Amino acid sequence: MRWLIPIFLYVLLEVYAFQVVKTMTKNLWLQIGYFVLSLLILGYVIYIFANYDRSVGPTKYTLRASGLLLLTIVPKLILVLFMFGEDIIRVCIAGYTYLTNTFFEGTATEYLPDRRKFISQIALGVAAIPFAGLLHGIFRGKYNFKVIRHVLHFDDLPAAFDGFRITQISDIHSGSFDDAAKIEYAVDLINEQESDLLLFTGDIVNTVAEEMDDWIDTFKRIKNPKYGKYSVLGNHDYGEYVTWNSQEEKEANFNAIKDIHNKIDFNLLLNDSAFVEKDGERIAVIGVENWGHNFKKAGDLTKASKKVAQEDFKVLLSHDPSHWEHEVKKHTDHYHLTLSGHTHGFQFGIEIPGFIRWSPVQYVYKQWAGMYDEMGRYLNVNRGFGFHAFPGRVGIWPEITVIELRKKTQLS
Template sequence: MIPVLLRILIFLLFLGLIDWYSYQAFKTLFPTQTWVKVGFWLFSIAIYLFTIFVFMTFDRGSIGLNFGRLISLLVLSILPKLIILAILFGEDVLRFVTGIFQSVSGNDREGFLPERRKFISQTALVLSAIPFLGILHGVLIGKYRYRVVNHTLEFDDLPEEFDGFTITQISDIHSGSFDNKKKLEYGVDLINQQGSDVILFTGDLVNNHAGEMEPWIDTFNKLKAPMGKFSILGNHDYGDYMSWPSQEAKRANLDRLYEIQKELGFRLLRNESVQIEKGNSSIDLIGVENWGKGFAQHGDLPKATANLNERSFKILMSHDPSHFDEQVKSFSQFIHLTLSGHTHGMQFGIEIPGLIKWSPVSFRYPKWAGLYKELGRYLHVNRGFGFLAFPGRVGIWPEITVLELRKK
């Protein structure tokens, strides 16, 4: 294992390297403008000083706006510089090879290394501006750019009365991150406009503690659905990511979270099921506590389905999509549809329908966003309603999912 101090030193050296290369691009383009070069270093130094300040005052129990601002600044600063680094380092390799060739051939009138070409620096800065502007858009606009995603699913054994039954799924609210009430109210209104029969929330109401939801109760309890609102817990809801003065305090926080779920009008399903009735028919809605590969595994699917008719139509709410591959798709009882969230699509990626769908989170979660079907069972992974840590979304917009069930 690499010691912590050595890892920090390596990281700092890497930051210095990308800053030095980025500076080369600015110096090549603006050789006589001293204010540009000084401004570059002042900006970089200011970010590093702010980083030190945030980490010295960091409290895991209350991430706060400063932490979000820091993440924004680091992403805004580092990602564009990585593009500059890649281009100029490639140019340096070419300059080095050219210098060797010229020395061997005796044609080294320019010195061993040729001058940097202005065109290469221009190209590097132009290309780096693309992610810079994208990230800036994601922080200022993208995190509240709600979109409605519609899916129609057909089933042979769906009860006739449920033909046309609609579900609005939301996930990963992360109330501790919100900073714009008007935008949030717009998102809640958009959910209500869908007019679905039920609203299903698939976990992560908060970042760390129940108090984060207190300012937003009056906003979210406006959600309406004629046949009910149901919810489950996500990995962040248990308070596992902060230090508590005692286990009693942690337990009291979770109890308060349960109360808030009731105040919001949600029926919280904790390894249990409920029947949704329509006419003379019913379907089973199952909700398990968080179960994730590499995360807490409080979910108990056998317990949640113990008293169900094996031939009934079943919908499962399970926060982490890894549960589907690890247990659900091969479970003894056939579960027709599983609804998950958790990944947020990493809040960063590229999605062009029919052409490309990619996010770095795909390296960790093969099923990370959208609709999947395996062994005759459906999984839908919601991209999340809120945001966490990085206060923005780039290419992966906050999602409100509407699923319509049809009898095949």
């Protein structure tokens, strides 16, 4: 029964889409070609997901299938909106014609007018926009790396750290990569920032440690800044989206994932902290395990901060931004800057600085991409380095964040 509604909606989608094709061309072979192509794509998607192996988890095949599904469904949804809207108008015209002919003229006519070709043309033109956007996102957008820069001012920043630069990356999702040259380019881009400190905020894989085997040497090329590289875990790093033969196998995978951080020269913080010292002053880098309002809650902020004094300047690494919203931002210990990721900005949206900023993920996460400031406490939600579930990015590009800390003065 749970499949009846999706099947009905998909059939409705195809019926309307096929009506557009029939309106646009009377060529029987083109109509048959469209029908066969739709069946082949649907069959491929059903085959891939029907044979999904939870002991393996997401693969490049499931990514490809989800991409094909969106490429076909999203444009057809646009067609349905136009065609359904036209049907409402046609029904109204039919009702008016029926009433006027029957009661005032006494004549019999065809009450339901034919579909208008120009409506189908407009619908196809509008549907081509998301189709082109999705195609671009799959083939180019997912590796369209952007460096996003922020300058933050603090009253209580230790003077020695005025001008201190932090690079943040997040959500590598190495199991999704399919272009080594693009990843090499991104690593070079990280190195070009020449920041003082490099921080990674979780999700190094999709599900299993082996996903990073081919990428260890690539990520090991990330230069070790003067003040080090620190990292935390994300929800995907716990192996909870795959079925294991035993608890021991799951724990072995988890240990292997933690070991990846050491292999690429990151200091993994597991509910722990470290101090960065410069010219006799210090700031604290605090890393919690994953804490999500709707995901795994392994993070322990109290434990992670036990070595940190209340007056210390604090940079907190916490993968899921809901942690900041529900626990961190009002904490009495005053966490100055929190760095998160997790949302990917949904890998789909519209961002035009100063004009519009929208993504479906904003209806789930209050803080979903970029820098947020409340009560003098900052949260940066990195849009992610890699991609997951959908093999592309549309309007929300992969991000390398560079944050410069500044000592606030009377003039700043």
